Amino acid sequence: MKPEGKNKKKLILxxxxxxxxxxxxxxxxxxxxxxxEIGRQFKAVAxxxxxxxxxxxxxAKDYGRNPFVAxxxxxxxxxxxxxxxxxxxxxxxxxxINDQIAHPGDxxxxxxxxxIDEFGVIVNDGNKDIELKLEQ
Numbered sequence: 001m002k003p004e005g006k007n008k009k010k011l012i013l014x015x016x017x018x019x020x021x022x023x024x025x026x027x028x029x030x031x032x033x034x035x036x037e038i039g040r041q042f043k044a045v046a047x048x049x050x051x052x053x054x055x056x057x058x059x060a061k062d063y064g065r066n067p068f069v070a071x072x073x074x075x076x077x078x079x080x081x082x083x084x085x086x087x088x089x090x091x092x093x094x095x096x097i098n099d100q101i102a103h104p105g106d107x108x109x110x111x112x113x114x115x116i117d118e119f120g121v122i123v124n125d126g127n128k129d130i131e132l133k134l135e136q
Contacts, residue, residue: 081111083121083132095121097132 084096093116095102102113102121111123111130120133 081108081123081130081132083134086116086118086121086134088118093117097121097123 082098084099087094087096092103095113095116097108097113100108102108102116104113104116106113108123111125114122114124114129116122120131123130123132
């Protein structure tokens with residue numbers, strides 16, 4: 001077969017393929033529209049018969065204060081440390097001291113964080129323990 005004949009066959013097949021895709025796509029438009037209507041009807045019926053979802057409950061404790069409000073900030077004049085907040089998760093507690101996140105055992109300035117409780121932090125300066133408390 002001549003190369004020109006192969007090219008003509010490829011051209012004709014390409015045109016037929018494009019034409020069939022065009023016709024098939026036009027015939028599919030009413031089907032898409034009908035499926036959209038069925039979906040909207042289903043959602044309307046389902047929303048009437050399904051119970052409303054309850055609000056999710058978290059395991060976080062409410063201590064009656066906002067940890068991001070400055071009114072709960074405590075500052076100890078003796079130690080020069082400022083306790084900005086306490087964060088708890090399921091595993092451990094963290095404290096925000098002088099704008100640094102501290103864990104028990106960490107050293108902030110000349111003070112070692114000994115313990116972090118719900119409402120305060122105990123730090124040690126090498127001689128004595130100092131308690132930083134959150135004000136309520």
